Amino acid sequence: MGRTHDLIVIGAGAAGLTAAGGCARLGLRVALIERDRMGGECLNTGCVPSKALIAAARAAQGFRSAGPLGIRPAEPEVDFAGVRAHLRATIARIEPHDSEERFRGWGVEVIRGEARFLDGRSLSVGGRRLEAPRIVIATGSRPALPPVEGLADTPFLTNETLWDLETLPDHLIVLGGGAVGMEMAQAFRRLGSAVTVIEAGQPLSRDDPEAVAVVLGRMRAEGVRVLAGTRALSARHGAGRIVLETDGVGQVEGSHLLVATGRRAAVEGLGLEAAGVVLGPGGIRVDGRCRTTNPAILAIGDVREGPRLTHAAGQEGSLAVMAIGFGIPARLDHAALPWVTFTDPELAQTGLTEEAARERHGDIVVHREAFAENDRALADGEAEGFVKLVMARGRVLGATLVGAGVGELVLPWSLAIRRKASPWAISGAVVPYPTRSELSKAVAFAAFEGRIFGPWARRWAGLLARMRR
Numbered sequence: 001m002g003r004t005h006d007l008i009v010i011g012a013g014a015a016g017l018t019a020a021g022g023c024a025r026l027g028l029r030v031a032l033i034e035r036d037r038m039g040g041e042c043l044n045t046g047c048v049p050s051k052a053l054i055a056a057a058r059a060a061q062g063f064r065s066a067g068p069l070g071i072r073p074a075e076p077e078v079d080f081a082g083v084r085a086h087l088r089a090t091i092a093r094i095e096p097h098d099s100e101e102r103f104r105g106w107g108v109e110v111i112r113g114e115a116r117f118l119d120g121r122s123l124s125v126g127g128r129r130l131e132a133p134r135i136v137i138a139t140g141s142r143p144a145l146p147p148v149e150g151l152a153d154t155p156f157l158t159n160e161t162l163w164d165l166e167t168l169p170d171h172l173i174v175l176g177g178g179a180v181g182m183e184m185a186q187a188f189r190r191l192g193s194a195v196t197v198i199e200a201g202q203p204l205s206r207d208d209p210e211a212v213a214v215v216l217g218r219m220r221a222e223g224v225r226v227l228a229g230t231r232a233l234s235a236r237h238g239a240g241r242i243v244l245e246t247d248g249v250g251q252v253e254g255s256h257l258l259v260a261t262g263r264r265a266a267v268e269g270l271g272l273e274a275a276g277v278v279l280g281p282g283g284i285r286v287d288g289r290c291r292t293t294n295p296a297i298l299a300i301g302d303v304r305e306g307p308r309l310t311h312a313a314g315q316e317g318s319l320a321v322m323a324i325g326f327g328i329p330a331r332l333d334h335a336a337l338p339w340v341t342f343t344d345p346e347l348a349q350t351g352l353t354e355e356a357a358r359e360r361h362g363d364i365v366v367h368r369e370a371f372a373e374n375d376r377a378l379a380d381g382e383a384e385g386f387v388k389l390v391m392a393r394g395r396v397l398g399a400t401l402v403g404a405g406v407g408e409l410v411l412p413w414s415l416a417i418r419r420k421a422s423p424w425a426i427s428g429a430v431v432p433y434p435t436r437s438e439l440s441k442a443v444a445f446a447a448f449e450g451r452i453f454g455p456w457a458r459r460w461a462g463l464l465a466r467m468r469r
């Protein structure tokens, strides 16, 4: 039996949908295999429900925190069933973008079932054999469980089950202080749970420590107990309580446990060996063009070694379209890959952190502006945080932003790192007043301020002034 399709994509998350949709719209015969829900993790168990929960939590917190604005603080009445309904409604509103109908409309053959490789060009799904000259693996990741004694016999939640909770936890223990752990810890605290985070190293350790300190300060002030440098050794449960034994603070007791200790590639049952695809410790091994050890097979999104973010998955889906649809050997460029942690204040990074830039480039210059200098932030009563710009020899290497809604301020800095916008242009842009974007202009201007108001400029202005006297 010969080829059944031009392209087979396994997994209908952000990565697989982008690859399948793009190639089908170019007229290729595309099969898209999905064993569970269309839209994958981001839509169903990741970004979307977590951001909807964060929005509900922010609304609740607004009741408590408006005192400085002259609104008497009150304890909100949280209707957790209503919060869940908001989560479900948000998913339902976004779902049509990722639906079978939409992709079938573009000519994609959506096949429901579990894929398993037969060899490097063919696979089986539900007893049917499919073959194509190009295959894309986009099967995502699953929660990685830590080696904590007794965990398997203890009831715990992960991002796959958290959204099914019917009542608000009385005391949520969060194991892992990464993006999932910190976002959910603050959200549940704001909704009314007691929350303890147990983190073996430092929370949000990939981020700039100075910016992380701002987030941690706020979370601790709101009552989240964050135990850094603390490892869970064992877990047990009884009488509706969960007890974790730790190496730092002894026992931590709560009503619920959320395990958020990282991810592992979802490859079980795929039969990678039959396809000649090698798995590394962090996921499927790929080169700079997302090619696996079998060059006819690409691996994109969470399943491969590398950053696990929806926009990275989408970018790699587009790269697959370039490679397979157009034959363009596009390479991945993560130099300006942004990431945002949606705590409050938000924490955003693009390019290198100050520490990474110093290690790699040695001689760097850091410019910094605080939201306390921004009129809009002051008017909003949310003036915590800063924008930090890291440069070397006139080039932007990275930007760190922490403050209310800073995820919306990252774009010009990602462009600047890729030299699609210059700090000079940003410093001279006309920015609407009063907006937080003014802080981006201010920090860019700081890079030139010394020269604009320096001795040469003063001499020239003085000369002109004297001529007019």
Ligand SMILES: Cc1cc2nc3c(=O)[nH]c(=O)nc-3n(C[C@H](O)[C@H](O)[C@H](O)COP(=O)(O)OP(=O)(O)OC[C@H]3O[C@@H](n4cnc5c(N)ncnc54)[C@H](O)[C@@H]3O)c2cc1C
Residues within 6 Å of the ligand: 010, 011, 012, 013, 014, 015, 016, 033, 034, 035, 036, 037, 038, 039, 040, 041, 042, 043, 045, 046, 047, 048, 050, 113, 114, 115, 116, 138, 139, 140, 141, 159, 180, 266, 269, 270, 300, 301, 302, 303, 308, 309, 310, 311, 312, 313, 342
């Ligand atoms: C709580 C949480 C919050 C997050 N928030 C953000 C955020 O705010 N911003 C951000 O950028 N990222 C966020 N992420 C990360 C983001 O969800 C992932 O990076 C992204 O969803 C990965 O997309 P993907 O297409 O690679 O994989 P997935 O979305 O996991 O899709 C893989 C699909 O493959 C299917 N599949 C697997 N194996 C098979 C098989 N053998 N046969 C058929 N189908 C198969 C799965 O069912 C799944 O639908 C968050 C993650 C979590 C857990």
Ligand SMILES: NC(=O)c1ccc[n+]([C@@H]2O[C@H](COP(=O)([O-])OP(=O)(O)OC[C@H]3O[C@@H](n4cnc5c(N)ncnc54)[C@H](O)[C@@H]3O)[C@@H](O)[C@H]2O)c1
Residues within 6 Å of the ligand: 146, 147, 148, 175, 176, 177, 178, 179, 180, 181, 183, 198, 199, 200, 201, 202, 203, 204, 205, 230, 231, 232, 260, 261, 262, 263, 307, 308, 309, 339, 340, 341, 342
């Ligand atoms: N806003 C966003 O973009 C966003 C939000 C959520 C998740 N994500 C993505 O999802 C992925 C998964 O997030 P995550 O938070 O699960 O993983 P992570 O790798 O970011 O963090 C896991 C944390 O758990 C800690 N840990 C591991 N074992 C432990 C143990 N035994 N005891 C205590 N702590 C332990 C680690 O030190 C680490 O800090 C990330 O790659 C992230 O990029 C992104």
